[in-house]
Amino acid sequence: MLFDRVLIANRGEIAVRIARTLRALGVTSVAVHTPSDAGARHVRDADLAVEIPGYLDIEAVVAAAQATGARAVHPGYGFLAENGAFARRCAEAGLVFVGPPAAAIDAMGDKIRAKATVSAAGVPVVPGAADALEEWRDFPALIKPSAGGGGKGMVLVRSAAELPDALESARRTARAAFGDGTLLIERYVERPRHIEIQVLADTHGTVVHLGERECSLQRRHQKIVEEAPSPFLTAGTRAAMGAAAVEAARAVGYVGAGTVEFIVDGSTGAYHFMEMNTRLQVEHPVTELVTGLDLVELQLRVAAGERLPFTQDDVRLDGHAVEARVYAEDPARGFLPTGGHVLLLREPADAGRSTGGRDAVRVDSGLAEGGVVGSEFDPMLSKVVAWAPDRAAALRALDRALARTAVLGVVTNVPFLRALVTHPAVAAGELDTGLVERVLPELVPADGTPGDDVLAAAALVFHAMPQGDDPWEATDGWRVGERAWTTWRLESRAGVHAVPVRGVPEEAAEVRLDGRAVPARVRRDGPGLAVTLAGRTEHYLCVRQGDTLWLGRDGEAWSFTRHLIGDPGDRARAAGAGDGVVRSPMPGTVLVVKTQLGERVSEGQPLVIVEAMKMEHTVTAPCDGVIAELPAQPGRPVDMDAVLAVVTAEEA
Numbered sequence: 001m002l003f004d005r006v007l008i009a010n011r012g013e014i015a016v017r018i019a020r021t022l023r024a025l026g027v028t029s030v031a032v033h034t035p036s037d038a039g040a041r042h043v044r045d046a047d048l049a050v051e052i053p054g055y056l057d058i059e060a061v062v063a064a065a066q067a068t069g070a071r072a073v074h075p076g077y078g079f080l081a082e083n084g085a086f087a088r089r090c091a092e093a094g095l096v097f098v099g100p101p102a103a104a105i106d107a108m109g110d111k112i113r114a115k116a117t118v119s120a121a122g123v124p125v126v127p128g129a130a131d132a133l134e135e136w137r138d139f140p141a142l143i144k145p146s147a148g149g150g151g152k153g154m155v156l157v158r159s160a161a162e163l164p165d166a167l168e169s170a171r172r173t174a175r176a177a178f179g180d181g182t183l184l185i186e187r188y189v190e191r192p193r194h195i196e197i198q199v200l201a202d203t204h205g206t207v208v209h210l211g212e213r214e215c216s217l218q219r220r221h222q223k224i225v226e227e228a229p230s231p232f233l234t235a236g237t238r239a240a241m242g243a244a245a246v247e248a249a250r251a252v253g254y255v256g257a258g259t260v261e262f263i264v265d266g267s268t269g270a271y272h273f274m275e276m277n278t279r280l281q282v283e284h285p286v287t288e289l290v291t292g293l294d295l296v297e298l299q300l301r302v303a304a305g306e307r308l309p310f311t312q313d314d315v316r317l318d319g320h321a322v323e324a325r326v327y328a329e330d331p332a333r334g335f336l337p338t339g340g341h342v343l344l345l346r347e348p349a350d351a352g353r354s355t356g357g358r359d360a361v362r363v364d365s366g367l368a369e370g371g372v373v374g375s376e377f378d379p380m381l382s383k384v385v386a387w388a389p390d391r392a393a394a395l396r397a398l399d400r401a402l403a404r405t406a407v408l409g410v411v412t413n414v415p416f417l418r419a420l421v422t423h424p425a426v427a428a429g430e431l432d433t434g435l436v437e438r439v440l441p442e443l444v445p446a447d448g449t450p451g452d453d454v455l456a457a458a459a460l461v462f463h464a465m466p467q468g469d470d471p472w473e474a475t476d477g478w479r480v481g482e483r484a485w486t487t488w489r490l491e492s493r494a495g496v497h498a499v500p501v502r503g504v505p506e507e508a509a510e511v512r513l514d515g516r517a518v519p520a521r522v523r524r525d526g527p528g529l530a531v532t533l534a535g536r537t538e539h540y541l542c543v544r545q546g547d548t549l550w551l552g553r554d555g556e557a558w559s560f561t562r563h564l565i566g567d568p569g570d571r572a573r574a575a576g577a578g579d580g581v582v583r584s585p586m587p588g589t590v591l592v593v594k595t596q597l598g599e600r601v602s603e604g605q606p607l608v609i610v611e612a613m614k615m616e617h618t619v620t621a622p623c624d625g626v627i628a629e630l631p632a633q634p635g636r637p638v639d640m641d642a643v644l645a646v647v648t649a650e651e652a
Helices: 012-025 041-045 058-068 084-092 102-109 111-120 160-178 235-251 284-291 295-303 391-403 414-421 435-443 452-464
Strands: 005-008 028-033 048-051 072-074 141-145 155-157 183-187 192-201 207-219 222-228 256-265 271-277 320-327 344-346 361-365 380-388 406-408 486-492 495-504 508-513 516-525 528-533 536-545 548-553 556-562 581-583 588-593 606-612 615-620 625-629 643-649
Touching: 005 012, 005 058, 012 028, 012 041, 012 295, 012 361, 012 380, 028 041, 028 058, 048 058, 058 072, 058 084, 072 295, 084 102, 102 111, 102 271, 111 183, 111 235, 111 271, 141 160, 155 160, 160 183, 192 235, 192 271, 192 295, 207 235, 207 284, 207 435, 222 284, 222 414, 235 256, 235 271, 256 295, 284 295, 284 320, 284 361, 284 380, 320 391, 320 414, 344 536, 344 548, 361 391, 380 391, 391 414, 406 536, 406 548, 406 556, 414 435, 414 556, 452 486, 452 495, 452 508, 452 516, 452 528, 452 536, 452 548, 452 556, 606 643
Parallel strands: 005 028, 005 072, 028 048
Antiparallel strands: 141 155, 141 183, 192 207, 192 256, 207 222, 222 320, 256 271, 320 380, 344 406, 361 380, 486 495, 486 556, 495 508, 508 516, 516 528, 528 536, 536 548, 548 556, 581 643, 588 606, 606 615, 625 643
16 A cells, blocks of 8 residues: 655655655655755645755654654655665654665665675676775776765776875765775776666565666766667667666665666677666656656555566567756856856746656756755756657757756756757767767857847847836836937856947847947847847847846856946956956855955965865966955855955056
């Protein structure tokens, strides 16, 4: 018998997605949230909600479940999902942990122990060592934290000369990130493919696999685009890898949904066990769309003691599905996390909300208009997934869906994702884990300067509606009869742009671009703008917050701030390296201020350290000069692009 009430020990899109299945099953959902998440979408989507101090607070989560009468706890992914102590504490409290036994979590959570366990079961493993690491001589090699995951703390070593320093660095990172400095070293496979197998096991001895997911498109060792099935595997290799994954699960007495990850040599097809994730994966929707199964429902039924309703022979893969992860991050700044307020949100209009059906497009999202994206949690915002009868059609459908995605108010990776899923190598299925890094210059514009059409659109909006928060509700209407040129100084992330405008934008106006006057017109078009320049019309989404305007089009987004005389942003080259304005590259907290007012500094000298998501970033002086302004203070939160300091350049 299924549970009547389940607590979801997570947040964001995965909590929303679990609640959706609970609702479909008629099961009451209980959300937990921190004070800062009180208004989050996952809280609103649940039937009940309980405030807790933090998502890693085991006792608080257990107490919330007991107080609300929940019979089971679904951990989602991340946070406590792969914490054996949490699984044991749930059992002690009489709660069902929707996941594998604690012993299986522990066995697979230690990479050294996991490799030994699956190797004994006959599963191929990458040659490696867990002791005498300093004596390793098979290069290139990859150093990994034994207790780690998610690509954190891994170091690639190409020669024996690099090994001592690399081991020392990796141990420091492992201790800081995981509280355990134990390392292992493995032979590194050049241009490897990352392919994983979804397994499912019940308490009655049935273990099946649901095919593979290709996860080779990664940045910083973390997945960004996943698909099922892999364009690389043959039917024979799929069956062999699936059988190996089933044996790995059996070796630890696995129960529930899990994923066995393999490194695959793209030149030979040889595959080796990498690790097992003892939880639901972020990318599980692609498997759901090609199998027609709801993995969360199956997790719940297995946890309730039910048998799997099918065998391996019943599993069929139909069509192709591709998923792209939408992150609050800036690819042009090394994928640093961003943040802000979600001022306007548009997700693909035809996105299906069913879980196991054959939706052409599916969006799993934790976003809501008015929400805040901060630096406290992982920057993943949503997942856009497309299904089609074949891979090429699925990639095209995903690109179209991304083009209809807008999160105005927050810098995201959507334009980068569109460039990636349409790249020729991706279209050809020629994937490996280093591909994104190699082609990054092709995926990210060199300077990021907005096009003239976008600059003109922004200037026209400011020209038409000089005041009021909503440009469409300005009580004084358009500027009637004005024919003098007005130059708007608009700061984007690429610099300050001077855009002259004259006329009445709703009727007839002109914008000066490259020294020539271009006829222009603006009209309201539903929730956005229709901007006509020289007879060509483009459609935008538009939202304004004070002196900052956000425009969105085809998955891209631009922000423009109009500046007053004397404001730091009004200076020449105000966002360039030569202006002296030092800005925070990401939202976070000022950890250290390494300078003081009046101090003479040199170009490249560290000035301020900003921390976000356990990531530190040192901001340096853009030029030689003197610290003229220093708004940054230790311990103070800052927004992305907030002014930290101003350096007055020395005269040549």
